[in-house]
């Protein structure tokens with residue numbers, strides 16, 4: 001490009017460094033940011049719990065104190081979050097778990113992602129003229145609700161690795177739902193956000209969360225008796241009752257009642273619930289930053305993207321001599337994110353429809369080729385690559401451009417068993433529909449809305465029985481065969497952007513956990529590079545130094561990293577100050 005033109009474009013992108021704007025809810029950032037933050041919560045000891053809510057962390061720690069395992073504490077934390085943080089995760093959502101069994105020295109991956117019901121059709125989220133529904137409208141459709149996997153995942157993990165009884169692990173959630181709790185500022189803010197996002201389609205939501213048209217009062221105990229009743233049933237009868245039996249029937253009735261107001265919705269069959277299966281998958285592992293990083297394989301694309309991002313970065317930057325204070329590495333990080341996104345948003349789908357070439361996409365020669373293309377792209381937007389062994393592009397290229405809640409729990413117990421678990425109802429309060437006190441997810445908006453493009457199928461198209469591509473990437477890091485770091489974060493499509501930055505800070509810059517989570521974030525989104533406005537720790541250089549071919553926008557970024565790191569005397573955990581997270585430890 002001519003130097004003059006280049007200078008002009010650069011100036012234009014600096015001009016677009018407008019004052020920070022409030023982040024709208026979007027696919028890139030499904031819950032928006034939380035402004036009332038305090039400092040970073042961190043704790044160290046022989047066992048550590050990090051969740052997005054103080055009540056969930058306290059109850060999970062009590063379970064560990066009683067001799068419970070990391071999985072017992074996980075079940076407790078998730079059940080409590082379903083009550084106190086229903087905007088982000090719950091029993092009628094889905095999630096992914098990485099579990100390290102210290103005795104067996106085995107890493108197990110459980111996929112509890114939502115599944116498209118039998119009667120789904122590829123064009124369910126298109127309008128009458130065949131165009132994709134606007135994302136916001138789609139999130140409220142019954143056709144967006146996937147068959148939930150959370151309870152099945154927790155049950156299976158508990159059957160294998162629980163020490164305390166299943167009933168005991170659910171007690172704190174039952175108590176809080178029944179006797180009530182003081183709603184946190186973030187819960188109240190989320191209710192107001194959901195109100196603006198749209199709740200008129202859900203009388204149940206309004207009845208529970210907007211009594212008299214307003215969020216519940218901050219100083220009064222908030223109760224959810226219907227959810228308490230559901231949790232009691234689960235405690236008595238076990239996880240399978242969610243999928244077969246009276247609770248399953250109640251869920252089916254609730255879902256199928258939505259047909260009355262949504263003529264395009266064909267409803268669920270009993271088999272949709274009874275056939276739900278948790279899938280055990282092989283972790284996706286790769287050597288990066290002198291560590292073995294293991295993360296979630298497809299149907300998540302977040303794990304692949306975070307590994308590709310680090311691999312591309314390693315080719316283009318002298319990582320060992322880099323530090324948070326050097327803008328060059330941040331600039332390269334932004335580029336690497338965009339190039340990794342181009343691949344993952346093209347290639348990843350439910351593995352039921354055939355293997356995804358994850359190894360070929362991480363192959364060293366392929367990464368070197370991509371890194372060269374990235375360096376010489378001169379601002380051109382990246383397109384997906386063709387890894388070795390694949391001759392032609394098999395799919396249509398989905399457009400990332402249409403703009404259209406999740407929670408991370410990380411726990412290590414005193415025996416060194418680790419749970420890194422990302423759980424989601426998709427956007428804020430999911431579909432805002434409720435059944436039996438539970439928020440129903442809208443996870444099926446994670447499928448591509450258009451099933452084919454240019455006469456080719458889109459990889460991540462909606463099909464019955466399939467799981468939509470996810471960005472969630474719970475991760476475990478090993479050094480000499482020993483786990484040294486566990487982490488994950490919500491953040492929608494930005495998840496691999498957030499986690500690659502946190503891993504860079506932890507493993508290359510050697511930042512301690514509290515700083516690693518609190519340093520600023522950046523996120524490449526199509527033609528725009530979003531720089532975090534008002535990060536918990538300030539940008540370590542003037543933002544002008546991040547000049548980029550993309551147009552720059554300052555905006556809040558709603559990460560919620562929960563991180564646990566091995567230290568000399570045990571473990572240290574830190575909770576992202578961008579949410580209400582709390583880290584607690586046993587001595």
Ligand code: GLU
Nearest residue numbers: 406470471472490491492
């Ligand atoms: N539904 C998103 C996914 O699975 C997660 C949304 C979020 O992080 O809030 O990738």
